Amino acid sequence: METTSEQTREWLKSGDSREYFELVAFPTVGADPSRLRDCVACATWLKKWLKGIGAEAELVLPPQRGVSEEKAAALSVPVVFAELKGTEGAPTLLFYGHYDVQPADPLEQWETPPFEPTPRDGRVYARGAQDDKGQFFAFLCGLREFWREAGAEGRMRPNVKILLEGQEESGSTGLFRLLGEAEFRRRIAADVMLVCDTSAASDLRPAIVAGMRGVCHFTVRLEAASRDLHSGEFGGVAPNAAQGMCELLASLHDARGAIAVAGFRDGAVEPTAEELEAATAGAASAAEIAREIGTDPCGGERGVEPVRRGGFDPTIEVNGVHSGYGGPGSKTVIPCEAVAKLSMRLVPGQNPQRCFELVKEHLRARCPGGMRISFPEDSGLSSALKLPLGSPAMHLAEEVLSEMDVRGPVFRWEGASIPVVAALKETSGAAPILVGWGQSGDRIHSPNESFSVRQFLLAKQWGKTIVPRLA
Amino acid sequence: METTSEQTREWLKSGDSREYFELVAFPTVGADPSRLRDCVACATWLKKWLKGIGAEAELVLPPQRGVSEEKAAALSVPVVFAELKGTEGAPTLLFYGHYDVQPADPLEQWETPPFEPTPRDGRVYARGAQDDKGQFFAFLCGLREFWREAGAEGRMRPNVKILLEGQEESGSTGLFRLLGEAEFRRRIAADVMLVCDTSAASDLRPAIVAGMRGVCHFTVRLEAASRDLHSGEFGGVAPNAAQGMCELLASLHDARGAIAVAGFRDGAVEPTAEELEAATAGAASAAEIAREIGTDPCGGERGVEPVRRGGFDPTIEVNGVHSGYGGPGSKTVIPCEAVAKLSMRLVPGQNPQRCFELVKEHLRARCPGGMRISFPEDSGLSSALKLPLGSPAMHLAEEVLSEMDVRGPVFRWEGASIPVVAALKETSGAAPILVGWGQSGDRIHSPNESFSVRQFLLAKQWGKTIVPRLA
Numbered sequence: 001m002e003t004t005s006e007q008t009r010e011w012l013k014s015g016d017s018r019e020y021f022e023l024v025a026f027p028t029v030g031a032d033p034s035r036l037r038d039c040v041a042c043a044t045w046l047k048k049w050l051k052g053i054g055a056e057a058e059l060v061l062p063p064q065r066g067v068s069e070e071k072a073a074a075l076s077v078p079v080v081f082a083e084l085k086g087t088e089g090a091p092t093l094l095f096y097g098h099y100d101v102q103p104a105d106p107l108e109q110w111e112t113p114p115f116e117p118t119p120r121d122g123r124v125y126a127r128g129a130q131d132d133k134g135q136f137f138a139f140l141c142g143l144r145e146f147w148r149e150a151g152a153e154g155r156m157r158p159n160v161k162i163l164l165e166g167q168e169e170s171g172s173t174g175l176f177r178l179l180g181e182a183e184f185r186r187r188i189a190a191d192v193m194l195v196c197d198t199s200a201a202s203d204l205r206p207a208i209v210a211g212m213r214g215v216c217h218f219t220v221r222l223e224a225a226s227r228d229l230h231s232g233e234f235g236g237v238a239p240n241a242a243q244g245m246c247e248l249l250a251s252l253h254d255a256r257g258a259i260a261v262a263g264f265r266d267g268a269v270e271p272t273a274e275e276l277e278a279a280t281a282g283a284a285s286a287a288e289i290a291r292e293i294g295t296d297p298c299g300g301e302r303g304v305e306p307v308r309r310g311g312f313d314p315t316i317e318v319n320g321v322h323s324g325y326g327g328p329g330s331k332t333v334i335p336c337e338a339v340a341k342l343s344m345r346l347v348p349g350q351n352p353q354r355c356f357e358l359v360k361e362h363l364r365a366r367c368p369g370g371m372r373i374s375f376p377e378d379s380g381l382s383s384a385l386k387l388p389l390g391s392p393a394m395h396l397a398e399e400v401l402s403e404m405d406v407r408g409p410v411f412r413w414e415g416a417s418i419p420v421v422a423a424l425k426e427t428s429g430a431a432p433i434l435v436g437w438g439q440s441g442d443r444i445h446s447p448n449e450s451f452s453v454r455q456f457l458l459a460k461q462w463g464k465t466i467v468p469r470l471a
Numbered sequence: 472m473e474t475t476s477e478q479t480r481e482w483l484k485s486g487d488s489r490e491y492f493e494l495v496a497f498p499t500v501g502a503d504p505s506r507l508r509d510c511v512a513c514a515t516w517l518k519k520w521l522k523g524i525g526a527e528a529e530l531v532l533p534p535q536r537g538v539s540e541e542k543a544a545a546l547s548v549p550v551v552f553a554e555l556k557g558t559e560g561a562p563t564l565l566f567y568g569h570y571d572v573q574p575a576d577p578l579e580q581w582e583t584p585p586f587e588p589t590p591r592d593g594r595v596y597a598r599g600a601q602d603d604k605g606q607f608f609a610f611l612c613g614l615r616e617f618w619r620e621a622g623a624e625g626r627m628r629p630n631v632k633i634l635l636e637g638q639e640e641s642g643s644t645g646l647f648r649l650l651g652e653a654e655f656r657r658r659i660a661a662d663v664m665l666v667c668d669t670s671a672a673s674d675l676r677p678a679i680v681a682g683m684r685g686v687c688h689f690t691v692r693l694e695a696a697s698r699d700l701h702s703g704e705f706g707g708v709a710p711n712a713a714q715g716m717c718e719l720l721a722s723l724h725d726a727r728g729a730i731a732v733a734g735f736r737d738g739a740v741e742p743t744a745e746e747l748e749a750a751t752a753g754a755a756s757a758a759e760i761a762r763e764i765g766t767d768p769c770g771g772e773r774g775v776e777p778v779r780r781g782g783f784d785p786t787i788e789v790n791g792v793h794s795g796y797g798g799p800g801s802k803t804v805i806p807c808e809a810v811a812k813l814s815m816r817l818v819p820g821q822n823p824q825r826c827f828e829l830v831k832e833h834l835r836a837r838c839p840g841g842m843r844i845s846f847p848e849d850s851g852l853s854s855a856l857k858l859p860l861g862s863p864a865m866h867l868a869e870e871v872l873s874e875m876d877v878r879g880p881v882f883r884w885e886g887a888s889i890p891v892v893a894a895l896k897e898t899s900g901a902a903p904i905l906v907g908w909g910q911s912g913d914r915i916h917s918p919n920e921s922f923s924v925r926q927f928l929l930a931k932q933w934g935k936t937i938v939p940r941l942a
Contacts (some may be wrong), residue, residue: 217801226765232887236771236780250721294697300707320795330688416703
């Protein structure tokens with residue numbers, strides 16, 4: 001299925017695209033407290049939309065008892081929950097998506113404003129155009145079409161529960177809290193769970209996720225002198241927090257690029273031969289990745305294949321490091337403080353809490369003289385997810401996707417994480433099916449994120465095709 | 472000499488302080504092109520002030536031929552040059568100061584606005600209150616008083632040349648260029664050069680600078696992928712510029728804190744026993760420094776005394792490092808770019824150009840795979856300055872300061888640099904005397920910089936006392 005410019009013009013005139021543009025225009029940066037009002041507005045818009053297709057829908061707030069005022073604010077981002085009653089006795093489907101998006105910075109690198117969705121050459125450019133507003137909304141458009149048609153024709157329909165949260169990009173704090181409530185767990189109980197927040201293979205060949213890494217984000221702060229000092233007057237005398245932070249972060253990997261934190265990999269489950277073979281079949285080649293990212297894909301441990309480094313090996317990445325002067329010219333300071341943002345990706349068998357403790361121990365033990373280290377923020381502790389090849393849910397997805405595309409699906413082990421999916425799997429009792437339509441060229445989390453009309457139509461078709469098969 | 476609050480009130484009513492407040496209020500960040508207008512306004516104010524004391528004064532612009540448009544802008548910061556004709560046949564004094572200041576950021580840490588000089592508890596708070604506006608202007612107030620009185624009484628007066636530049640904090644680009652002109656070198660020819668831009672010992676005991684480290688500032692840029700990437704999707708696959716920069720910067724020092732760049736220290740002249748003894752006598756103790764900076768003064772090489780690390784050893788300091796996300800919460804990116812601001816302090820015998828090349832070689836040789844390193848900016852290449860103990864100029868300064876303070880002066884080897892002083896010494900043929908009244912509690916280059924009334928009055932007295940002795 002290729003989209004022509006004619007199809008794009010058609011689509012741009014459709015109700016689907018009009019609503020999609022409205023949805024994407026909400027600047028729902030869930031991690032930013034100043035965007036809370038926009039998150040509530042977006043959730044309200046979604047509730048109304050879901051009622052429009054016949055669902056009972058409401059905004060759910062996580063319980064706030066026993067939390068500080070500061071944390072309570074973060075717990076004010078609503079979860080949208082809706083139910084479509086299907087045929088009596090039919091199985092229940094839980095659909096999960098997230099309406100929050102990554103921050104848009106660096107703003108100056110956007111060619112068009114991040115929250116003004118702009119169509120160009122068969123794609124729509126905006127923060128959230130793909131991740132995850134584009135993907136979940138296209139799926140829901142497919143669900144809507146099936147629901148109307150099947151209702152009119154009296155065909156079997158499954159029970160559908162829809163859960164859209166607003167904090168996926170910042171650790172799903174509120175939803176994790178809700179999952180602690182027995183009443184909420186009862187409400188989301190389902191047989192199968194569908195998530196449309198992952199990627200297809202190259203050329204949009206369908207892909208089923210068979211594993212996802214876990215994740216933990218945290219902030220490291222290093223403090224030295226009580227203020228920035230003159231680098232001439234105190235150079236060689238005062239400890240330098242920028243230099244200290246560099247030494248600490250450099251110590252996390254050895255000269256071969258392997259993680260150097262003692263015990264970090266203990267318990268990690270190696271992939272099976274079948275998994276490795278399937279992953280290799282579905283993976284982009286090193287040359288393809290190099291074209292995509294603009295440089296040699298030589299991160300991680302030397303001598304290990306990219307498919308293994310990206311899907312089956314854990315990582316510790318520096319997401320940001322900031323200390324001292326960064327403007328034009330020079331400033332003769334010895335920085336008194338340095339802050340780094342780190343994240344770990346974890347594989348099956350690794351305990352997130354234990355890994356976090358090991359990294360903290362490693363850094364504390366190496367804290368340079370005259371400095372104090374602290375870990376002021378952390379979020380999103382979640383385990384890896386392993387979805388066995390050959391299960392009934394996997395088979396069903398394989399069948400439907402083979403009907404949609406003669407090439408049939410590939411299996412992927414995602415390096416990225418949707419932390420709450422493992423928890424939803426446990427608490428809802430549902431068997432997850434993770435099929436999404438992303439492409440790395442969509443630039444999610446980067447400036448100029450986009451989603452193509454072709455991808456939108458595929459995600460919609462997937463929704464329209466898989467849902468009836470669950471009835 | 473202690474100032475009482477009565478003296479402070481008196482001073483606050485004086486013409487000196489009124490003019491000083493006007494001078495400090497100009498936001499003369501010489502490194503910031505958007506402050507050019509303020510630099511010109513400040514230079515014009517100084518020219519007028521110098522004419523007011525009877526000098527011929529003008530604004531001099533460095534030659535702009537053969538430079539790019541971008542560089543030409545930086546060469547538009549005027550140098551103020553003035554001459555007071557002294558007694559026929561009297562020796563010539565060259566006085567050097569700088570009216571530019573460091574950037575004021577981080578702004579939020581200032582208790583009062585940086586360019587609204589605010590008196591509080593016997594001090595005046597503002598960017599530039601001390602460095603160098605406060606110091607040179609107090610000296611000039613002393614010179615003015617002597618000039619008027621000696622003129623009225625028909626006493627001998629030296630010829631005085633006054634040179635005030637606006638780019639000391641960013642490498643004295645314009646003045647260095649002017650020093651390349653034979654005509655300008657002829658104009659600044661002098662017998663003795665006075666600079667009031669350094670520090671006194673603790674408790675404001677007078678101090679004479681007997682050595683200064685050289686300096687070189689530069690920027691390191693590291694580029695990896697063509698954009699920031701998702702740290703899940705590409706974690707372990709794509710190279711990480713933040714991590715790469717940390718590894719590069721960590722490699723500049725060994726585990727003992729010594730500089731690890733091969734050949735960097737070659738040729739460095741060790742201090743004499745006399746110099747080390749004099750420096751130790753004039754230096755703050757480790758405990759005093761610890762109180763001052765709020766942490767253990769354990770920078771530089773382990774096992775070496777602070778007085779040696781701060782005055783006689785070279786340094787390579789990270790003045791800033793910036794890459795990726797730094798806001799609240801987390802952002803799952805692999806940064807595609809990292810920028811670091813570095814500076815080296817050099818000791819006698821080290822060639823600045825050679826040291827810079829060695830550091831660049833060291834970093835290039837260690838540039839991580841998949842990344843490109845570049846050095847987009849550098850400035851202020853200058854050698855260390857060594858002023859021999861026992862010279863006639865040093866003796867004169869010693870004598871005058873012993874009259875001003877019964878404790879007599881100490882000798883200091885400054886870790887900080889005034890890059891242009893070594894060049895001025897060469898080109899003017901003058902013997903430098905570096906006596907200043909700074910204290911590390913003045914917080915120069917940091918938020919809440921200040922200068923006390925007591926320091927102002929000492930610098931003024933120094934000007935009023937030393938100038939007649941040069942006639």
